Amino acid sequence: MTNLLTTKQVADYFGVKPSTITQKFIKQGLKVIPIGQRDYRFSQKDVEEFAEHLKELAQEKIIQQNPIPRKHKSKSIHVDFEKIRINRELNRVV
Secondary structure (H helix, E strand, C coil), X not given: XXXXXXXXXXXHHHCCCHXXXXXXXXXXXXXXXXXXXXXXXXXXXXHHHHHHHHHXXXXXXXXXXXXXXXXCCCCCCCCCHHHHHHHHHHCCCC
């Protein structure tokens, strides 16, 4: 059988208040085993999977806020070598 955690233990794991677990994390998809009307138990495996889910959401949010900038194409320089040759001949000092 898996190790069951209380709401306080899960709150300590995430470093938040127990009310955050019951009001926010359960609504976001943290799997829960209800015991009574206001008491819950959580599987340690489910808590770890939910932590990974939160990491993925945070990473997506960071990428959306700070997208990797596209490299700009360098401007190609059109060189007319024939024109350069003619100018050199005209400017040649004899």
